[in-house]
Amino acid sequence: MTGNHGSEPKKVIIGIDGVPVDLIRDLADRGRMPNVESLLSEGEMSAMRAAIPEISNVNWSSIVTGKNPGEHGIFGFTDLIKGTYTINFPDRRALKASPFWEDEERRYVILNVPAMYPAPEINGIFVSGFVSPQLGKAVSPDSTLNVLEKMDYQVDVDSEKAHKSKRLFLDQLFETLEKREKAYKHFWEEKWDVFMLVFTGSDRLEHFLFDAYIDEEHEYHERFVEYFEEVDRIIGDIVDRLGEDDELVMLSDHGMELIKENVNLNKVLEDEGILKTGNKPSERYRNIREGTKAFVLDPGRVYLNKKDKYPRGKVGKDEEEVFLDEIMDVFEELVCDGEKVIEEVHRKDEIYFGEEVERAPDLVLTPASGYNLKGSMRYEDVFEQNVFKGKHTLNDAFLYSKNSDLPEEPKVEDVRNLIDD
Amino acid sequence: MSDGKLHNADNTCWNCPAAKFRGNVDFRGCGQSRRIVPKGEDKQLMIECRRRDELGHFEPNITFEQCPEWEKMEYGYMLKNMKVMILGMDGYLGWTLSLWLANRGFEVSGIDDYTRRDCVMEKGSHTVVPIPRMTKKLEAARDELDITLNFRKMDLNDRKKLREFIEEVKPESIVHYAEIPSPPYSMVDAEHAIEVQRNNVLGTLGLLHIMRDVVPMTSLLKLGTMGEYGSPLTGRPLFEGLFPNDAILEWNDREWSLGGEMTPRDPHSFYHVSKVQDTYNVYEACKYWWLRSYDIMQGIIYGVHTDEVAAHPDLRTRLDYDEWFGTVINRFVTQAVHGIPLTIYGEGEQIRGMIALQDAMECMTRLIVSPPEPGQYDVVNQVSGLHKIKDVAETVAEVGNEKFDLDVTIQRLENPRVEAEKHPMEVVSRKLPQEHGFDPKVSMEKEVERMFDLLTKEEIKKRIKEKKHVIMPRTRWSGEKKESGVLEVYKPGEKEKGGYEGRLDTE
Numbered sequence: 001m002t003g004n005h006g007s008e009p010k011k012v013i014i015g016i017d018g019v020p021v022d023l024i025r026d027l028a029d030r031g032r033m034p035n036v037e038s039l040l041s042e043g044e045m046s047a048m049r050a051a052i053p054e055i056s057n058v059n060w061s062s063i064v065t066g067k068n069p070g071e072h073g074i075f076g077f078t079d080l081i082k083g084t085y086t087i088n089f090p091d092r093r094a095l096k097a098s099p100f101w102e103d104e105e106r107r108y109v110i111l112n113v114p115a116m117y118p119a120p121e122i123n124g125i126f127v128s129g130f131v132s133p134q135l136g137k138a139v140s141p142d143s144t145l146n147v148l149e150k151m152d153y154q155v156d157v158d159s160e161k162a163h164k165s166k167r168l169f170l171d172q173l174f175e176t177l178e179k180r181e182k183a184y185k186h187f188w189e190e191k192w193d194v195f196m197l198v199f200t201g202s203d204r205l206e207h208f209l210f211d212a213y214i215d216e217e218h219e220y221h222e223r224f225v226e227y228f229e230e231v232d233r234i235i236g237d238i239v240d241r242l243g244e245d246d247e248l249v250m251l252s253d254h255g256m257e258l259i260k261e262n263v264n265l266n267k268v269l270e271d272e273g274i275l276k277t278g279n280k281p282s283e284r285y286r287n288i289r290e291g292t293k294a295f296v297l298d299p300g301r302v303y304l305n306k307k308d309k310y311p312r313g314k315v316g317k318d319e320e321e322v323f324l325d326e327i328m329d330v331f332e333e334l335v336c337d338g339e340k341v342i343e344e345v346h347r348k349d350e351i352y353f354g355e356e357v358e359r360a361p362d363l364v365l366t367p368a369s370g371y372n373l374k375g376s377m378r379y380e381d382v383f384e385q386n387v388f389k390g391k392h393t394l395n396d397a398f399l400y401s402k403n404s405d406l407p408e409e410p411k412v413e414d415v416r417n418l419i420d421d
Numbered sequence: 422m423s424d425g426k427l428h429n430a431d432n433t434c435w436n437c438p439a440a441k442f443r444g445n446v447d448f449r450g451c452g453q454s455r456r457i458v459p460k461g462e463d464k465q466l467m468i469e470c471r472r473r474d475e476l477g478h479f480e481p482n483i484t485f486e487q488c489p490e491w492e493k494m495e496y497g498y499m500l501k502n503m504k505v506m507i508l509g510m511d512g513y514l515g516w517t518l519s520l521w522l523a524n525r526g527f528e529v530s531g532i533d534d535y536t537r538r539d540c541v542m543e544k545g546s547h548t549v550v551p552i553p554r555m556t557k558k559l560e561a562a563r564d565e566l567d568i569t570l571n572f573r574k575m576d577l578n579d580r581k582k583l584r585e586f587i588e589e590v591k592p593e594s595i596v597h598y599a600e601i602p603s604p605p606y607s608m609v610d611a612e613h614a615i616e617v618q619r620n621n622v623l624g625t626l627g628l629l630h631i632m633r634d635v636v637p638m639t640s641l642l643k644l645g646t647m648g649e650y651g652s653p654l655t656g657r658p659l660f661e662g663l664f665p666n667d668a669i670l671e672w673n674d675r676e677w678s679l680g681g682e683m684t685p686r687d688p689h690s691f692y693h694v695s696k697v698q699d700t701y702n703v704y705e706a707c708k709y710w711w712l713r714s715y716d717i718m719q720g721i722i723y724g725v726h727t728d729e730v731a732a733h734p735d736l737r738t739r740l741d742y743d744e745w746f747g748t749v750i751n752r753f754v755t756q757a758v759h760g761i762p763l764t765i766y767g768e769g770e771q772i773r774g775m776i777a778l779q780d781a782m783e784c785m786t787r788l789i790v791s792p793p794e795p796g797q798y799d800v801v802n803q804v805s806g807l808h809k810i811k812d813v814a815e816t817v818a819e820v821g822n823e824k825f826d827l828d829v830t831i832q833r834l835e836n837p838r839v840e841a842e843k844h845p846m847e848v849v850s851r852k853l854p855q856e857h858g859f860d861p862k863v864s865m866e867k868e869v870e871r872m873f874d875l876l877t878k879e880e881i882k883k884r885i886k887e888k889k890h891v892i893m894p895r896t897r898w899s900g901e902k903k904e905s906g907v908l909e910v911y912k913p914g915e916k917e918k919g920g921y922e923g924r925l926d927t928e
Contacts, residue, residue: 078465083487086480088478089478089479125721130452131467133443133478156453156455245696286482311487
């Protein structure tokens with residue numbers, strides 16, 4: 001182990017956002033991720049099940065707290081502000097469970113964990129991952145800001161660029177990775193017991209160019225793989241710095257696959273008369289009108305429009321069951337070219353437990369392979385294509401440990417045990 | 422508002438100066454962007470609230486009606502203790518608005534470097550309604566109205582100081598009255614023309630840069646003037662700054678929509694030119710930097726009354742009657758009290774938009790509580806009526822003669838200005854009444870009567886007499902320095918009505 005560290009074994013956790021276990025294996029087998037390849041021969045890797053819905057902030061919250069969403073309270077990228085149809089973006093401030101770094105016995109460097117903005121004060125150094133609108137609030141202690149500004153650090157690639165030009169997006173992605181590497185090297189020299197680094201560019205890359213991974217003839221196939229080669233090179237660099245007894249855990253928060261169709265679930269509800277909207281789609285959920293029984297938030301979270309909960313709420317307590325059954329039927333019967341679109345409809349108490357369940361969506365849908373569920377209020381048809389090529393998957397995140405045994409059929413909540421051990 | 426809602430009930434965080442825009446969340450790409458894309462399909466603009474930190478990041482669409490930080494008041498929902506900075510606080514409008522707002526719960530700050538006092542003194546004149554020095558006015562505001570105004574003596578063009586003050590206060594609305602507001606003053610000579618344009622144009626340009634850097638969410642209420650438009654002889658309506666969507670340009674058998682484009686400006690003094698230049702600077706700043714502004718094309722203001730300025734002699738706002746800074750009705754009433762025939766320039770058929778002081782204050786309040794959207798440059802024509810100068814003189818004379826037992830006559834002078842003396846005039850003023858709930862409350866007769874009440878007090882009559890030499894116009898647009906000759910003197914009621922009639926389009 002290099003750097004300024006004591007003699008106790010250290011723990012390093014490397015996250016690679018949105019990477020399916022097959023992709024890691026494939027690139028390792030092809031010799032494009034040689035460092036990962038040799039790690040695989042030394043340790044154990046398994047597919048890992050993500051929390052539902054398979055969204056980054058839900059899953060990173062589960063990974064660092066070891067809790068299910070019913071306990072940590074993060075159910076998606078978005079929520080509605082109490083008593084309104086206004087969306088908010090729950091971040092660390094909304095997290096109801098304790099992340100491992102609250103244990104002050106150990107000293108930490110935590111770099112780029114998503115959904116952990118603003119940065120908490122911890123025993124060590126913290127740099128939040130996306131979504132982090134202001135770098136100044138994404139770092140702790142304050143003195144860290146100066147260091148990051150000097151290296152022109154950026155939390156995330158500006159996704160707006162990807163909408164304009166894939167080439168520009170890729171350039172930025174590599175640049176962001178380079179800065180991340182600089183930052184990790186700088187903070188490595190600090191005193192710490194646990195070092196956690198998450199690569200998030202992988203998820204962006206896959207969203208916009210998963211087709212380039214699948215198709216070897218694709219204009220950007222090589223660039224796609226080169227990105228993972230870079231990640232692999234950095235992983236190799238980290239491994240070289242580890243001592244014999246130091247522990248290494250690697251993981252992703254969810255998997256990824258090609259999008260076959262995007263599915264506008266609110267359009268489905270509207271067609272069935274369950275959702276009523278005004279004529280201003282730009283108003284988003286404020287466009288919900290009287291008579292609405294339910295609506296969907298991204299990706300497949302169904303909320304009953306309850307009387308006591310929303311401004312134009314319709315559903316009374318005694319009607320909830322009837323409407324839930326009706327909505328479950330609608331989604332279970334949804335087909336595209338004869339193929340079932342929704343694999344499973346979950347009632348909230350089937351998949352969540354804990355004090356926050358009350359706030360959970362009433363139903364959560366998990367899609368059949370290739371169907372990208374959307375809760376957008378701006379839609380034309382139920383099924384549509386857009387710029388995105390990759391979508392998250394539930395059952396094929398990965399978990400790797402160099403030193404410890406993995407639980408059987410691991411799920412994201414289990415990672416915490418590996419960190420705490 | 423027809424459904425009983427207050428005019429700004431449905432405005433949202435998008436309009437609110439407490440919102441801090443933080444860029445976009447890209448749902449499908451799990452990403453973020455610093456760019457502001459308000460209507461992106463799968464991208465959601467997010468904000469934080471300066472006042473409600475507990476909400477974290479959210480989309481900007483909580484309505485004023487829903488938000489506990491916005492409270493109902495007489496002129497719409499108002500942001501609790503909303504911080505308004507008034508540039509030009511010592512002036513005729515600045516002082517009146519400061520007291521008006523502070524008395525209604527706004528947190529008012531402001532600057533002034535007493536340019537107006539200096540300019541009037543330069544002319545050898547003084548305000549006919551006596552006003553004490555600023556420190557005493559502030560004391561009186563505290564003692565009589567129990568309000569505190571955060572005032573700093575400061576030049577608008579001292580950008581370093583102004584920036585520091587804006588950084589300290591973080592105003593949620595800035596009302597910009599800190600310009601030299603006189604056409605004749607700008608026409609005296611090169612020095613005066615340059616000084617007016619320097620103070621006004623550069624001052625505003627500097628302010629826009631400070632706002633970009635320090636308070637980009639703050640709305641700017643910039644005082645323009647109806648004089649920016651001129652008085653087109655074709656009778657083309659004076660729209661509110663920008664052409665409406667159904668305005669068509671037809672030429673050579675082809676047609677184009679003019680919707681959204683700036684309407685032509687036809688200033689008629691170097692002062693008016695400075696206002697037009699401001700208009701373009703503000704327009705550009707909104708475009709480049711997402712600033713937001715109302716450019717307020719105010720008609721000629723007149724009057725002495727609001728409850729606040731009338732509450733104590735030390736709270737009065739100034740009233741000028743010299744040829745440079747006296748506005749037409751204010752000058753007429755003063756002339757009537759002093760016994761000089763009311764001075765009409767040329768034919769007196771000029772038609773102008775006008776508004777009483779108290780109504781103007783109400784308009785400003787309604788606009789302050791309804792900030793435009795980010796990047797929105799909006800224009801309102803702030804007038805409550807259109808009047809021919811000749812008719813205004815008749816009204817002043819009638820009120821003076823009938824209610825104050827005066828013997829008021831009217832004189833036509835050689836026109837010192839270069840302007841159309843007879844012209845049609847149609848003014849569109851729909852936004853204030855339709856979008857902001859404004860309904861004028863003060864008739865010209867009523868305000869003129871209040872003015873006579875005040876100006877016929879002995880001490881004020883004495884003050885008028887002391888500086889009577891400033892009444893007759895000597896500043897000619899031609900550059901000649903010569904008092905205007907008298908063309909005709911007549912008694913009210915002697916002239917037949919005729920010519921063009923103004924048309925105010927509010928619906």
